[in-house]
Amino acid sequence: MIKQARDIPTPVKYLINLALFIIFLVVVNSMIASKTISGYYTKVIMLIGINIILAVSLNLATGYLGQLPLGHAGFMAVGAYSSAIFMKAASALPMFIALPLGLMIGGTVAGIFGFIIGIPALRLRGDYLAIITLGFGEIIRVILLNIDSVLGFNLTYGAASLKNIPKTTTFLGTFICVFIVCYVIHTMMKSRHGRAILSIRENEIAAESCGIKTTYYKTMAFVMSAFFAGVAGSLYAGYLGILNPSNFGFMKSIEILVMVVLGGMGSMIGSVISATVLTALPELLRAFADYRMVAYSLLLIAVMIFKPSGLMGTYDFSLSRLLGKGLSRLPARNASPARKGDDR
Amino acid sequence: MLQVNDINVYYGPIHAIKGLSFEVRPGEIVALIGANGAGKSTVLKTISGLIRPKTGSIVFDGRDITKTEAHKIVQAGLAHVPEGRRIFLQMTVMENLEMGAFTQKSVSEEDLEAVFTRFPRLKERRRQIAGTLSGGEQQMLAMGRALMSRPKLMMLDEPSMGLAPLLVAQIFEIIAELNKSGTTILLVEQNAGMALEVAHRAYVLETGRITLSGTGAELAESDEIKKAYLGG
Numbered sequence: 001m002i003k004q005a006r007d008i009p010t011p012v013k014y015l016i017n018l019a020l021f022i023i024f025l026v027v028v029n030s031m032i033a034s035k036t037i038s039g040y041y042t043k044v045i046m047l048i049g050i051n052i053i054l055a056v057s058l059n060l061a062t063g064y065l066g067q068l069p070l071g072h073a074g075f076m077a078v079g080a081y082s083s084a085i086f087m088k089a090a091s092a093l094p095m096f097i098a099l100p101l102g103l104m105i106g107g108t109v110a111g112i113f114g115f116i117i118g119i120p121a122l123r124l125r126g127d128y129l130a131i132i133t134l135g136f137g138e139i140i141r142v143i144l145l146n147i148d149s150v151l152g153f154n155l156t157y158g159a160a161s162l163k164n165i166p167k168t169t170t171f172l173g174t175f176i177c178v179f180i181v182c183y184v185i186h187t188m189m190k191s192r193h194g195r196a197i198l199s200i201r202e203n204e205i206a207a208e209s210c211g212i213k214t215t216y217y218k219t220m221a222f223v224m225s226a227f228f229a230g231v232a233g234s235l236y237a238g239y240l241g242i243l244n245p246s247n248f249g250f251m252k253s254i255e256i257l258v259m260v261v262l263g264g265m266g267s268m269i270g271s272v273i274s275a276t277v278l279t280a281l282p283e284l285l286r287a288f289a290d291y292r293m294v295a296y297s298l299l300l301i302a303v304m305i306f307k308p309s310g311l312m313g314t315y316d317f318s319l320s321r322l323l324g325k326g327l328s329r330l331p332a333r334n335a336s337p338a339r340k341g342d343d344r
Numbered sequence: 345m346l347q348v349n350d351i352n353v354y355y356g357p358i359h360a361i362k363g364l365s366f367e368v369r370p371g372e373i374v375a376l377i378g379a380n381g382a383g384k385s386t387v388l389k390t391i392s393g394l395i396r397p398k399t400g401s402i403v404f405d406g407r408d409i410t411k412t413e414a415h416k417i418v419q420a421g422l423a424h425v426p427e428g429r430r431i432f433l434q435m436t437v438m439e440n441l442e443m444g445a446f447t448q449k450s451v452s453e454e455d456l457e458a459v460f461t462r463f464p465r466l467k468e469r470r471r472q473i474a475g476t477l478s479g480g481e482q483q484m485l486a487m488g489r490a491l492m493s494r495p496k497l498m499m500l501d502e503p504s505m506g507l508a509p510l511l512v513a514q515i516f517e518i519i520a521e522l523n524k525s526g527t528t529i530l531l532v533e534q535n536a537g538m539a540l541e542v543a544h545r546a547y548v549l550e551t552g553r554i555t556l557s558g559t560g561a562e563l564a565e566s567d568e569i570k571k572a573y574l575g576g
Contacts, residue, residue, distance in 0.1 A: 192446070199432050199443050206430035206486075208394060211418030211447035211493060 021179055025172060032171055042171060043239075048279045049174035050235050053181050055259040055271040057228030060185055062257070063266035064194070065221040066201030067122070068130045071137030072229050073252035077245070078113050078140060079106035079230025081156055084165040084237040091166060099168050103177065103234045110230020111223050113140075118222035122215070137253050144245040162243040169238035177235060181228050186268060188224075197221050201266075262303055264310025274311055345370045345528055346391070346422075346497055351400030353383075353390050353552075360386050361397070362552040368497065373519065373529045375539040375560065377573060378549035384532040385427050387549070388499045391530075392424035393417045405496065419447045423495035427502045427532075429482040431489065433475035437466055440474050440485055444492030451492070459488040462518065480511035487518070491527075498522070499530045504538060516542050536573035540564040548573075 028045070031037045037045070058072045083106030090098045121132045144156050156162055188194050196217045199207040208214050237243055259278050263270030281299070285292035303311065346368040353361035361383050368374045376384050389395045391402055393414035401410045409417050418424075432440050441459060445451045460467035463484045469477065474485060483503055490498055500519065504512040512535065520542050523529050533539035540546055540560045548556040548569065556563065563569050 195439070195443060196446065198435070202432035202434055203430045205394070205426050206432060207443075208414050209392065209418070209424040209426050209430070210443050210489065211415040212443075213413070213415045 025175060028175075029172055044280060044283050046169060046171055046174050046235075046239055048276050049171075049178045050169075050232050050239060051256075051259065051275040051279045052178050052272050053228055053232035053235070054256045055263065055275040056181055056185060056268055057225045057232065058256050059260045059263075059265065059268060059271045060221055060228075061225040062260050063264075063271075064189060064197050064201060065218060065225075067218075067222070068126065069121070069133040069222070069225070070130045070250075070253050070257065071117070071133035071135075071140075072225075072256045073248040073250070074133075074137035074140040075110040075114060075226040075229035076233035076236065076252070077144060077248035079110040079233030080237040080243055080248070081144060081162065081233075082106055082109040082230075083234035084162055084243055085155065087166050087168065087238065088164065095168065098166075099173065099238075102168070102238070103231050106234030106237070107227040107230040110233065111227035114223040114226025115219065118219050118226075122218045122222060134250065134253070137248075137250060141245045141248055144248075156243075156245070159244070159246075163241075165237050165241050165243065167238055167241040169235045174235055174239075177231060181231065182268060182272070185224075185228075189268075193217065193220070258300065262300065262310055264312040267310065267312040270310055270312030345372075345405060346530065347403040348387070348391065349401045349403070351387075351390060351397040351402065353386055353395060353397050355386075360552055361390065363400070364549075364552065364554060365400075366547050366554060366557070368528060368530050370528055371523070371526070372544045373523050373531060373542055375531045375533055375543035375546040376549055377533055377536045377539050377546060377563075379573075380534070381551070382549040383552045384549055385501050388424060388426075388501050388530070388532055391417075391499065392422060394424075415447065418493055421494065421496035422499070423490035423493050423497070424499045425486045425490045425501060425503065428505065429479070429486050431474045431482055431485050433473070435474055436471055437474055437477070437485060438470045440489050441466070441470075441492050444489030447493055455492050455494065459491050462491070462521070463488050479507050480514065483507065483511075483515055484518070487515075487522075491522075495527060497528045497530060499532070501532045502534060503531070504533065504535045512538060536569065537564075540569075 028037070032042050054072065054076065058069070061067050061069050083102040086105050087098060087102045090101070093101070117133065117136050121129050121136075124132060145158050147156055148154060148158050189197070196207070196212045197220075199210065199212060200214050200217055204214055236247075240247075255278075259275045260271055262278065263272070263274030278296075281296055282292055285295050288295055307313075348364060348366050350363050350365050351361055352359070352363055364383075364387065366374075366376075376387060378384050386395065390397050391404075391409075393409070393412060393416075397410065401408055403409070404417070404420060404422055407420065409420065409422075412420070432443060435443070441456060442451050445455065448455075460470075465481055466484060466488055469481065474482065477485060487498075487500070487503070503515050503519065507515065516538050519529060519531065523542075531539055531543065540563050543560040546558065546560050546563050547554050548563065556566065556568065558566070
């Protein structure tokens with residue numbers, strides 16, 4: 001909130017990050033185009049992107065807001081189905097309109113559900129919130145499974161799966177979404193709204209006595225978290241091309257939660273890293289054949305024993321801050337040392 | 345400055361505050377004293393909008409705030425320092441103070457300087473994580489944070505709780521100084537001796553009712569108070 005003298009002006013920081021990101025996109029995309037990265041690994045990379053969005057969005061509700069929702073797969077399912085139904089209906093629209101629109105629809109519908117669930121759920125805390133959101137996730141799955149036969153129309157096709165969804169999710173599309181989601185959450189957490197959300201996690205009563213609208217901010221963070229889960233769901237629909245309610249069971253929610261906890265609650269880079277590792281690992285462990293799930297579980301246990309706060313704790317990595325530190329060590333500059341936690 | 349008129353507060357079926365009325369005039373230090381469970385903290389929470397009274401009204405600065413939302417009450421100039429030093433433990437001292445100015449849209453350097461002049465310890469430790477402060481420093485931080493919202497009336501809930509006697513004396517000195525520089529203070533205390541010493545007026549609360557009131561000196565002399573709260 002207070003303007004601090006920084007070594008690198010903020011717009012330049014963002015430009016550096018944007019440039020690095022574009023380089024990453026161009027390099028990987030050309031490797032995919034030239035088949036240096038095989039089709040199989042491209043699929044894994046896209047799944048990593050989708051899981052990053054899921055983990056980062058759940059981290060908003062879990063790590064930053066300090067709640068424990070267990071129904072993230074439910075929001076993802078709502079987003080996936082609504083966007084898939086739209087994409088099937090809108091096949092006449094040109095792709096550059098239909099795709100962003102589909103993502104927005106998936107996100108918005110999930111956000112609306114987040115709002116409806118959030119209002120009653122956020123009055124509860126801890127275990128109770130976990131149970132109510134867990135119940136929500138299961139209700140969504142069961143509704144998706146049975147709604148057609150109950151209401152007598154063909155919308156989700158229940159257990160028979162929603163098929164022939166246009167496979168619109170590409171590497172570029174996925175990672176542009178990853179970038180936007182991370183950017184939006186990162187900038188929000190650095191703003192006064194972000195501070196308000198963190199202060200609610202720290203101490204709700206103190207936050208309220210500082211004049212922070214706790215209900216408003218809790219709902220806002222929860223809805224944003226659901227919105228981005230819906231976007232991830234939309235990408236997932238266009239990635240698989242086929243949706244089945246069993247994809248969005250309780251275990252999916254747990255899987256996302258594991259990514260967040262393993263990465264460190266409240267650390268965005270932690271979520272990104274652990275989503276990457278936990279998505280790639282089962283594939284890389286294929287050499288161990290039947291034992292790979294055991295190896296995966298052992299890894300989780302080991303991390304929780306030796307680093308219970310998660311891989312990154314609450315530390316947030318910032319490339320531009322590292323550059324700034326490097327610059328400030330140059331003898332010619334007598335820059336003031338960066339305040340701790342400044343880049344949170 | 346603050347009038348509480350016949351409020352009744354319930355926790356579910358429990359009738360916690362029973363038709364309570366009192367007032368705080370500009371420039372005063374008013375103390376609410378009473379034993380555990382008398383409803384002292386409940387009164388403060390009701391005034392700052394964290395709990396709603398079932399009946400009755402609360403008027404602050406000529407404005408009815410009975411149904412006003414908590415954050416708007418802070419904006420109106422009524423700061424609440426909650427019980428048990430509720431600071432943001434994982435944020436730095438500086439960040440805690442910045443949160444105190446949340447309703448001000450931006451942090452004014454003057455306010456910050458004023459807090460640092462009053463609490464030099466906080467200035468020394470402004471980059472430190474608040475959880476690593478001592479109990480007394482945390483209480484100072486909680487008070488400093490409340491000051492950042494430029495309150496006309498500051499409500500302190502048990503500022504002496506869990507502090508060493510020397511620190512308690514120091515905190516009460518600060519309270520008296522704050523009052524001299526123009527902040528009206530409503531104080532809730534179990535430490536009746538100290539509270540009556542600084543307070544201009546005081547009310548004694550027993551199971552949700554006011555049983556005695558008077559000036560600080562009067563109450564400190566009263567036999568009932570001596571017997572019940574001062575151990576004399």
